[in-house]
Amino acid sequence: MSYILTFNTFCKGGTEMGVWIRIAELLLGIIFLGAGLNGYVVLLGFEAFAPTSPAAMEFLGSGYFLALEKGVEIIAGILLLIRRFVPLALIVLASIIVNILAFHVFVDSDLLVLALLVTILEGILIWYYRENFKGLLESNPKITNN
Numbered sequence: 001m002s003y004i005l006t007f008n009t010f011c012k013g014g015t016e017m018g019v020w021i022r023i024a025e026l027l028l029g030i031i032f033l034g035a036g037l038n039g040y041v042v043l044l045g046f047e048a049f050a051p052t053s054p055a056a057m058e059f060l061g062s063g064y065f066l067a068l069e070k071g072v073e074i075i076a077g078i079l080l081l082i083r084r085f086v087p088l089a090l091i092v093l094a095s096i097i098v099n100i101l102a103f104h105v106f107v108d109s110d111l112l113v114l115a116l117l118v119t120i121l122e123g124i125l126i127w128y129y130r131e132n133f134k135g136l137l138e139s140n141p142k143i144t145n146n
Contacts, residue, residue: 021128025080028121031114032093033077039070055108069096087132090125097122 038050042057043066060066072092079089097118104115126133135141 021125022083024121024124024128025083025086028093028118028125029077029080031077031118031121032073033081036070036072036074036077039066039073043067043070051111053104053108053111056103059103059107072096086125087129090122090129091133091136093122094126 034050038048038052039060042048042052057066060069073096076089076093079085101115101119104110104112
């Protein structure tokens with residue numbers, strides 16, 4: 001029972017919804033941290049420790065683009081795990097997730113289930129943190145004078 005209380009206090013507000021949101025953050029963070037580390041393992045010439053799409057690895061190549069994307073995935077995954085700058089991590093991951101989903105729908109459907117899971121988790125978290133994104137959607141942003 002004390003573990004549940006500790007986990008509830010660790011979640012935002014300690015509500016049941018906060019627990020589910022925290023689980024979504026942890027899952028998405030673990031997935032992207034793992035995918036990012038897996039990419040660097042491949043980049044360094046070792047065998048991947050998690051399933052990868054050969055077509056995706058061919059697309060990303062073995063140069064700067066793979067290192068850049070996997071570096072972003074690692075940083076965003078860590079931010080989600082430690083619950084810091086979560087809206088920023090979600091925005092950064094949004095374009096990567098759109099590409100992952102499109103790739104697995106149109107090119108290689110082997111990991112489509114994982115792509116759908118990541119898309120759903122991202123959608124849930126963006127909806128939960130939607131208040132943080134309102135300023136990005138203003139047609140006439142406020143300008144502050146310093």
